[in-house]
Amino acid sequence: MARNAVVEWQELYNGLREGIEAGAFPDGSRLPSEPKLIERFGGGRHSLRRALAELAHQGLIRTEHGKGSFVQRTGVLDYRISLRTRASNNLAELGRVSSDQPVREEMVPAPQNVAAALHIETGAPVYMIVRYAFADDVPINMSVSYHPVDRFPDIDKARRSRQRLTEIYKTYGVHDYIRLKTAISTSMPTAETARVLRLPPRQPVLVTRKVDADLNGVPIAYSEAMWPGDRIQFTIDNSLEIGDMTAADAG
Structure with missing residues (x-):
């Protein structure tokens, strides 16, 4: 079960990162809502949030409280x-x-x-x-x-x-x-x-x-x-x- 959870968030992370790098999510744009991302990429809410946290750590997105997550393709x-x-x-x-x-x-x-x-x-x-x-x-x-x-x-x-x-x-x-x-x-x-x-x-x-x-x-x-x-x-x-x-x- 733990391994599946790890695989799940990593797959979400990889899918989102590939989408950002391919330009599916333009620089400066807001990512879709959590339900829409789960609908598109699969997985659960916890795994999605872990994937988003990793993207933020890598400098690929930034999160604004109450507004959502925004793409910054330049990274850090x-x-x-x-x-x-x-x-x-x-x-x-x-x-x-x-x-x-x-x-x-x-x-x-x-x-x-x-x-x-x-x-x-x-x-x-x-x-x-x-x-x-x-x-x-x-x-x-x-x-x-x-x-x-x-x-x-x-x-x-x-x-x-x-x-x-x-x-x-x-x-x-x-x-x-x-x-x-x-x-x-x-x-x-x-x-x-x-x-x-x-x-x-x-x-x-x-x-x-x-x-x-x-x-x-x-x-x-x-x-x-x-x-x-x-x-x-x-x-x-x-x-x-x-x-x-x-x-x-x-x-």
């Missing part, structure tokens, strides 16, 4: 933070297609916290970029970044040509850069954040505050980003850098 993304973190590379390694949507770009005076992070005077001109980032067209963060205009004059013109920041840096002699610092915290989302990230209004978000620097350790960018906590996990990983250092020592 394991976002690697290292000395040379590059968002597009991170997502490509996970088999995801990255894209972004600039929302607002303009010159602004540096607020105190931004100035401190960039080692510039408060009020000095910085170029601000507000944008949304996506993995397979599913929102994974909304961010605001700041670049010192003294270091990157005319960066606004380069951005209007839709160049990626990494390519823009090269035109200013910054051919490589590193992640100098990353702080991670949690916060409750604003109504706008919840809407953009497709989250329940009371679900906490992960907040990252980071500083990128050139190879001399001089800051070139500061940014703050809000991430959906149910779709992202951060892994601090410097193994590639250790491998590079080992190879250099051997040479």
Whole structure:
């Protein structure tokens, strides 16, 4: 009997997962009610709930109290933070297609916290970029970044040509850069954040505050980003850098 119960919930889990991965249940859609799922896949209520719990654990669905279960096909993304973190590379390694949507770009005076992070005077001109980032067209963060205009004059013109920041840096002699610092915290989302990230209004978000620097350790960018906590996990990983250092020592 126990074995049959195990087999039953696993079959339900496999059937639901296959349906999600095949697109039978589109990303963001609400799963049918428990009676309809049992009618479609068979099994009992207890087995179905165990299967749904496993799907939630795998990051394939999320459950909202009083509303039901919703599909999130991206699952939980394991976002690697290292000395040379590059968002597009991170997502490509996970088999995801990255894209972004600039929302607002303009010159602004540096607020105190931004100035401190960039080692510039408060009020000095910085170029601000507000944008949304996506993995397979599913929102994974909304961010605001700041670049010192003294270091990157005319960066606004380069951005209007839709160049990626990494390519823009090269035109200013910054051919490589590193992640100098990353702080991670949690916060409750604003109504706008919840809407953009497709989250329940009371679900906490992960907040990252980071500083990128050139190879001399001089800051070139500061940014703050809000991430959906149910779709992202951060892994601090410097193994590639250790491998590079080992190879250099051997040479």
